[in-house]
Amino acid sequence: MVPVYHFLWLGAFLFCAGLMVIITKRNAIMVLLGIELMLNASNLNLVAFNQLHPAHLSGQMFALFVIIVAVCEAAVGLAIVLRVYQYYQTSVPDEVTELKD
Amino acid sequence: MNFVTILFYFFEAVAALAALSLVLVRNVFYGALILVVCLLSLAALYVLAFAEFVAVTQILIYAGGILVVIIFGVMLTAKIAGKPLVVKHTNVLSGVLAGVSLFTLLVYFLSSHKFFEDQKEAPPSEDAINTIGFGLMTEFVLPFEVAGIVLLAALIGAAVIASSIKSKKV
Amino acid sequence: MPDTPTHYTAFFEICLLLVVLLPLLSFVVSGRIPERYSWAVTFTAPLFLLISTICAIYVFTAVWHHQPYSAKVDWFAIGGTMVSAGIYLNDIAALMLLVVTFISFLVHVYSTGYMAGDAGITRYFSMLGFFTFAMLGIVLADSLLLMFVFWELVGFSSYMLIGHWTEKEEAAAAAKKAFLLNRIGDAGFLVGLMLIWTNTGTFDIVQLSGINEAFSWQTTASLCLFAGVMGKSAQFPLLTWLPDAMEGPTPVSALIHAATMVAAGVFLLARVDFLFTPIALNTVAVVGILTALMAALSALVQFDIKKILAYSTISQLGLMVAAIGAGSPASAMLHLFTHAFFKAGLFLCAGIIIHVLHQAQQQAHEHFNVQDIRNLGGLRKKLPFTFLAFIICGSALAGIPFFSGFLSKDAILTAITIWKGEAFSWKWMVLASAFIVSFITVIYTFRMVWTIFMGEEKLTASLPVVEPPMIMRGPVAILSISSVWLLVDINPFSFEGWLFNTLHSGDHFHIGAISILSALWIVLAVSAAYFVFRNKTIHADLLLNNFYLDKLYFKVVGKPSWSLAAFTDYVDKRWIDGFIHASAYAQVTVAHLVGWFDRAIVDGTVNGMASLSRGVGNFTRSFQGGKIQGYILWAILAIIIFLIWVLF
Numbered sequence: 001m002v003p004v005y006h007f008l009w010l011g012a013f014l015f016c017a018g019l020m021v022i023i024t025k026r027n028a029i030m031v032l033l034g035i036e037l038m039l040n041a042s043n044l045n046l047v048a049f050n051q052l053h054p055a056h057l058s059g060q061m062f063a064l065f066v067i068i069v070a071v072c073e074a075a076v077g078l079a080i081v082l083r084v085y086q087y088y089q090t091s092v093p094d095e096v097t098e099l100k101d
Numbered sequence: 102m103n104f105v106t107i108l109f110y111f112f113e114a115v116a117a118l119a120a121l122s123l124v125l126v127r128n129v130f131y132g133a134l135i136l137v138v139c140l141l142s143l144a145a146l147y148v149l150a151f152a153e154f155v156a157v158t159q160i161l162i163y164a165g166g167i168l169v170v171i172i173f174g175v176m177l178t179a180k181i182a183g184k185p186l187v188v189k190h191t192n193v194l195s196g197v198l199a200g201v202s203l204f205t206l207l208v209y210f211l212s213s214h215k216f217f218e219d220q221k222e223a224p225p226s227e228d229a230i231n232t233i234g235f236g237l238m239t240e241f242v243l244p245f246e247v248a249g250i251v252l253l254a255a256l257i258g259a260a261v262i263a264s265s266i267k268s269k270k271v
Numbered sequence: 272m273p274d275t276p277t278h279y280t281a282f283f284e285i286c287l288l289l290v291v292l293l294p295l296l297s298f299v300v301s302g303r304i305p306e307r308y309s310w311a312v313t314f315t316a317p318l319f320l321l322i323s324t325i326c327a328i329y330v331f332t333a334v335w336h337h338q339p340y341s342a343k344v345d346w347f348a349i350g351g352t353m354v355s356a357g358i359y360l361n362d363i364a365a366l367m368l369l370v371v372t373f374i375s376f377l378v379h380v381y382s383t384g385y386m387a388g389d390a391g392i393t394r395y396f397s398m399l400g401f402f403t404f405a406m407l408g409i410v411l412a413d414s415l416l417l418m419f420v421f422w423e424l425v426g427f428s429s430y431m432l433i434g435h436w437t438e439k440e441e442a443a444a445a446a447k448k449a450f451l452l453n454r455i456g457d458a459g460f461l462v463g464l465m466l467i468w469t470n471t472g473t474f475d476i477v478q479l480s481g482i483n484e485a486f487s488w489q490t491t492a493s494l495c496l497f498a499g500v501m502g503k504s505a506q507f508p509l510l511t512w513l514p515d516a517m518e519g520p521t522p523v524s525a526l527i528h529a530a531t532m533v534a535a536g537v538f539l540l541a542r543v544d545f546l547f548t549p550i551a552l553n554t555v556a557v558v559g560i561l562t563a564l565m566a567a568l569s570a571l572v573q574f575d576i577k578k579i580l581a582y583s584t585i586s587q588l589g590l591m592v593a594a595i596g597a598g599s600p601a602s603a604m605l606h607l608f609t610h611a612f613f614k615a616g617l618f619l620c621a622g623i624i625i626h627v628l629h630q631a632q633q634q635a636h637e638h639f640n641v642q643d644i645r646n647l648g649g650l651r652k653k654l655p656f657t658f659l660a661f662i663i664c665g666s667a668l669a670g671i672p673f674f675s676g677f678l679s680k681d682a683i684l685t686a687i688t689i690w691k692g693e694a695f696s697w698k699w700m701v702l703a704s705a706f707i708v709s710f711i712t713v714i715y716t717f718r719m720v721w722t723i724f725m726g727e728e729k730l731t732a733s734l735p736v737v738e739p740p741m742i743m744r745g746p747v748a749i750l751s752i753s754s755v756w757l758l759v760d761i762n763p764f765s766f767e768g769w770l771f772n773t774l775h776s777g778d779h780f781h782i783g784a785i786s787i788l789s790a791l792w793i794v795l796a797v798s799a800a801y802f803v804f805r806n807k808t809i810h811a812d813l814l815l816n817n818f819y820l821d822k823l824y825f826k827v828v829g830k831p832s833w834s835l836a837a838f839t840d841y842v843d844k845r846w847i848d849g850f851i852h853a854s855a856y857a858q859v860t861v862a863h864l865v866g867w868f869d870r871a872i873v874d875g876t877v878n879g880m881a882s883l884s885r886g887v888g889n890f891t892r893s894f895q896g897g898k899i900q901g902y903i904l905w906a907i908l909a910i911i912i913f914l915i916w917v918l919f
Binding site: 019022023024031093094 | 898899900903904907
């Protein structure tokens with residue numbers, strides 16, 4: 001039986017790694033990858049906490065729905081990235097300044 | 102220390118190293134592959150946490166779906182074909198600061214809570230997949246349907262946004 | 272004799288104003304006439320003076336033997352003290368008024384001939400009118416201050432007229448010399464004015480004459496006033512400018528010597544003689560007789576015809592001043608009056624000689640100095656009219672009986688005789704000197720007449736000399752007629768005529784013995800001149816150069832002044848300029864420092880504020896600068912801070 005806090009530590013680490021990727025990478029696709037990593041970190045937490053209440057499977061259900069939302073997010077996000085790339089010929093989020101004043 | 106524990110540590114280490122290398126890597130394509138590694142090891146960890154269905158879903162959707170889409174995206178946004186898409190780093194110092202400080206905070210809180218008392222020796226439920234199937238159709242039917250609609254809308258939206266038929270530069 | 276003061280009518284006042292203002296008008300009009308119409312000035316200027324003279328005759332008849340006329344207006348106020356300006360017209364002033372306008376008129380008429388064709392003729396007549404106006408101002412002024420103003424104007428216009436021929440260096444130098452020597456005297460005048468003001472608080476002559484007691488300051492003040500007289504009337508030691516002033520046009524010399532300039536000094540003395548204490552009067556007498564003696568001796572040896580006349584004028588002025596010093600202003604005024612006519616006549620005669628000889632020289636293309644009497648001689652045949660006029664006026668100058676000069680000189684000699692008292696004292700020396708002066712006067716007059724008109728013609732023999740036009744002979748004729756005894760009294764041996772009796776205020780005196788002695792003395796002098804000096808030329812460099820006064824002044828005053836000027840120039844260049852330059856450098860340095868401070872500190876502060884606000888703006892802008900990852904970063908940081916704040 002693996003202790004829960006191992007999962008929690010790993011989740012925390014993955015979350016922070018995803019966060020750093022989001023903040024530091026100058027590429028929209030890498031930002032999407034970081035987001036995926038952060039979503040997986042939360043999924044890991046949900047699954048781990050589900051161990052404490054094995055009778056209920058709410059944690060796993062939540063994880064499933066999160067995966068579904070992640071799929072949607074990845075699809076729409078990549079579509080936007082492609083569109084932006086077509087329009088601005090760049091995928092660097094900082095260089096997309098049309099909405100700036 | 103039994104075999105399961107060794108596996109757990111192994112996959113945990115793989116996932117952590119993959120996440121770390123994702124932070125450090127500069128090639129987007131390598132980043133996608135590293136993410137695949139990370140997600141697969143997470144799927145293994147799900148299995149160890151008695152969540153076989155989630156693990157399978159993880160492998161199917163992430164490794165089979167999202168990562169393929171992402172690799173397509175990487176290839177489509179490369180400016181010059183054949184040349185690796187290398188990204189630059191920005192906000193390095195503040196990003197590291199934010200991540201490390203957040204990690205420190207989380208570890209501190211996690212270690213200040215005792216989850217061992219709450220953890221029981223749960224029997225491995227043989228019918229977990231069965232229970233999930235029932236749950237989806239009964240208790241979680243409304244979110245399930247909503248998720249379906251969201252998926253549909255996202256697919257249509259993604260197709261519309263990405264289609265280049267009317268993509269004329271303004 | 273005294274009438275009511277109100278008998279002066281408005282017509283009288285208008286005439287009086289016309290007398291004074293017409294020369295001024297002549298000055299203005301002559302100055303405004305353009306160069307092309309300069310001939311018009313020869314009509315307008317004498318016309319103005321003619322009207323002025325006629326008005327002066329009327330004014331003279333109205334005032335003579337009557338109450339003095341006075342009128343005054345407030346001039347200016349210093350603090351609470353009001354200084355007034357006005358007219359005080361008594362008998363002496365009226366007489367002077369007449370003399371000045373009359374002589375000035377004659378000179379104007381004469382000048383139209385003498386100065387015909389001169390380039391600066393408008394300027395000449397303009398200044399002539401101004402000269403007359405200024406002199407009339409002195410005559411009429413009722414306060415010493417106003418008199419001083421006109422006194423200075425006389426000095427200025429004399430400067431302009433002596434230096435009329437500006438292209439002649441000698442004329443310019445002479446004008447400058449006259450001006451400077453007059454300034455020296457005027458400085459004394461000014462000090463005297465201050466003394467009088469300090470002690471009495473008034474400049475008014477009538478009020479001043481009310482002072483009966485003799486105060487100690489009066490000696491100083493009167494001697495200071497006498498310094499002004501020395502300058503104006505060319506008394507020792509300020510006499511050297513007058514011979515040099517001969518560089519001016521001859522009519523101007525006539526005007527200066529007869530009526531306007533040198534008479535001003537004697538007139539001032541007569542006007543304020545009540546201020547003079549006995550000591551001051553003695554000084555005046557000594558200075559006067561010394562001047563008379565020196566000038567007479569100098570006149571004896573001069574060769575320039577105009578310089579002889581100039582020294583004779585100084586000599587006669589010295590006699591007048593001595594008479595005033597002897598306490599008889601009346602006799603001085605009498606001599607001034609007669610002297611004005613015969614000296615003007617002599618000068619105009621000299622002018623005629625110079626003028627006609629110049630014209631003759633131009634026709635004959637010969638050139639020699641026509642003013643040098645050694646070049647002249649035997650002119651009686653070619654210039655009979657001038658010869659006659661010169662003889663008459665010269666006789667008056669020499670004091671021959673039956674001429675006006677005899678009577679006035681007689682009055683002066685009588686005055687000095689009475690003044691010397693019975694006891695033997697130094698005053699006898701004055702009397703003796705006066706007799707010597709009159710003796711020498713006869714000799715140099717005789718010498719002048721003899722050399723010019725008698726004997727054989729020298730350089731002029733070949734010249735086509737003719738008499739001048741009537742316009743020049745007329746004034747000379749009038750002046751010659753005015754030089755006989757009838758002007759003073761019917762009795763040719765009594766000077767106590769209408770003039771003297773009116774002017775004289777004290778006890779009447781007349782010592783017949785003096786007249787007879789004087790007449791005999793003159794006869795002796797004439798015979799001595801004829802027999803002794805007729806064919807002799809006296810050479811004396813000392814006298815020719817007027818006792819080397821000029822050289823003395825140059826050595827004593829001129830050289831040190833130049834040295835002082837050089838020294839002050841050196842100091843100015845070395846020290847003052849150096850100091851100024853140093854201060855300038857210091858200022859530039861300070862300015863640089865200030866500039867640096869301005870740029871670095873003041874501008875730096877402002878620029879610092881600007882860049883600070885720009886930095887703050889950039890910093891705050893970075894929160895919402897369109898950088899999505901930055902948004903995320905800040906959001907995370909905010910969450911971290913929120914967590915720390917909530918959970919700890």
